Amino acid sequence: DFPPEDRGYHNYDEVVAELGAAVADHPDIATLTSAGTSHEGRDIPVLKISDNAGQDEAEPEVLFDCNQHAREHLTTEMCLRIVERFTDGYATDPAIAEMVDSRELWVIPVVNPDGSIHDVASGQYLGWRKNRQGPGTDLNRNWGHKWGCCGGSSGNPNAETYRGTEPWSAPETAALRDFIDSRVVGGEQQIEAAIDFHTYSELVLWPFGYTTDQVTEGMTQEQYDRFERVGTEMARTNGYTPQQASGLYITDGGSLDWMWAEHGILAFTFEMYPAQGGGLEGFYPPDEVIAEETARNDEAVDVLIREAGV
Numbered sequence: 001d002f003p004p005e006d007r008g009y010h011n012y013d014e015v016v017a018e019l020g021a022a023v024a025d026h027p028d029i030a031t032l033t034s035a036g037t038s039h040e041g042r043d044i045p046v047l048k049i050s051d052n053a054g055q056d057e058a059e060p061e062v063l064f065d066c067n068q069h070a071r072e073h074l075t076t077e078m079c080l081r082i083v084e085r086f087t088d089g090y091a092t093d094p095a096i097a098e099m100v101d102s103r104e105l106w107v108i109p110v111v112n113p114d115g116s117i118h119d120v121a122s123g124q125y126l127g128w129r130k131n132r133q134g135p136g137t138d139l140n141r142n143w144g145h146k147w148g149c150c151g152g153s154s155g156n157p158n159a160e161t162y163r164g165t166e167p168w169s170a171p172e173t174a175a176l177r178d179f180i181d182s183r184v185v186g187g188e189q190q191i192e193a194a195i196d197f198h199t200y201s202e203l204v205l206w207p208f209g210y211t212t213d214q215v216t217e218g219m220t221q222e223q224y225d226r227f228e229r230v231g232t233e234m235a236r237t238n239g240y241t242p243q244q245a246s247g248l249y250i251t252d253g254g255s256l257d258w259m260w261a262e263h264g265i266l267a268f269t270f271e272m273y274p275a276q277g278g279g280l281e282g283f284y285p286p287d288e289v290i291a292e293e294t295a296r297n298d299e300a301v302d303v304l305i306r307e308a309g310v
């Protein structure tokens with residue numbers, strides 16, 4: 001489990017309990033499903049937040065996923081912040097109620113449960129990034145768009161950016177693929193926008209990651225301009241730096257490129273706090289900053305929800 005001084009972070013069991021409590025407390029606007037199971041057989045929970053949550057309504061859908069990378073525990077807290085804000089806030093905040101009544105929100109707080117648990121199991125932070133399949137696959141290099149195309153991942157199983165044996169070889173990315181594929185209703189992908197939360201560097205990133213080209217196959221100037229506009233607007237609210245993902249470094253097989261290229265989802269990656277810390281300690285900010293550094297993204301989350309359906 002987390003070291004005692006960091007018990008403000010939720011471990012996997014606490015996340016599951018938190019999601020169960022959200023549904024118990026708000027049965028009319030929250031339902032719990034599963035995207036699938038991890039390599040070690042753990043459920044990857046998916047919380048839906050919307051009015052008439054038990055029904056699939058013709059409302060724009062928005063996806064928030066967290067903790068693809070095991071050590072990036074602050075992102076799990078970010079997803080739980082979204083859950084809390086849109087369930088607990090529903091009864092008292094008209095702006096929250098308006099968004100919940102007019103959209104269907106999907107929140108996946110722990111994409112990589114095995115890795116997340118492994119990282120803290122000893123009581124000392126390991127700096128673990130990947131899943132727990134053998135030497136580990138980097139989930140954010142295992143998605144199926146331009147997998148392994150462009151030097152943005154490694155074929156060495158011991159590398160931190162090991163792409164796996166083939167696209168979707170990791171059960172966790174396959175589960176997310178299946179979930180997103182399942183949101184194609186009547187030939188139309190219902191999820192219009194998404195944020196994949198990571199740490200750290202305080203960045204708002206948009207596709208593509210596999211190329212530095214702005215306009216290319218699958219990205220027109222107008223589409224790029226929209227990413228830049230919305231990304232810049234979100235960055236204005238949280239003080240992060242907006243840029244194309246490849247501006248950081250080339251990544252292939254990432255979630256962003258697949259969500260956009262295969263499903264037309266307006267997909268962003270957020271790199272959360274800290275801006276820079278250099279080295280491993282940047283992944284382990286003290287639990288005292290959780291409240292502030294998750295609430296810091298409240299307005300950006302609202303910007304994206306409102307952009308969905310435009």
Ligand SMILES: CC(C)C[C@H](NS(N)(=O)=O)C(=O)O
Pocket residue numbers: 069072140198199200205209245246248249251254269271
């Ligand atoms: C989303 C990409 C462009 C950046 C990300 N950085 S992280 N979260 O692994 O440090 C990654 O390398 O997957």
Ligand SMILES: [Ca+2]
Pocket residue numbers: 050051052053057059100101102103104
């Ligand atoms: Ca609804």
Ligand SMILES: [Ca+2]
Pocket residue numbers: 056057058059061104190
């Ligand atoms: Ca729907």
Ligand SMILES: [Ca+2]
Pocket residue numbers: 084088
């Ligand atoms: Ca709560």
Ligand SMILES: [Zn+2]
Pocket residue numbers: 068069072140198199
């Ligand atoms: Zn990451």
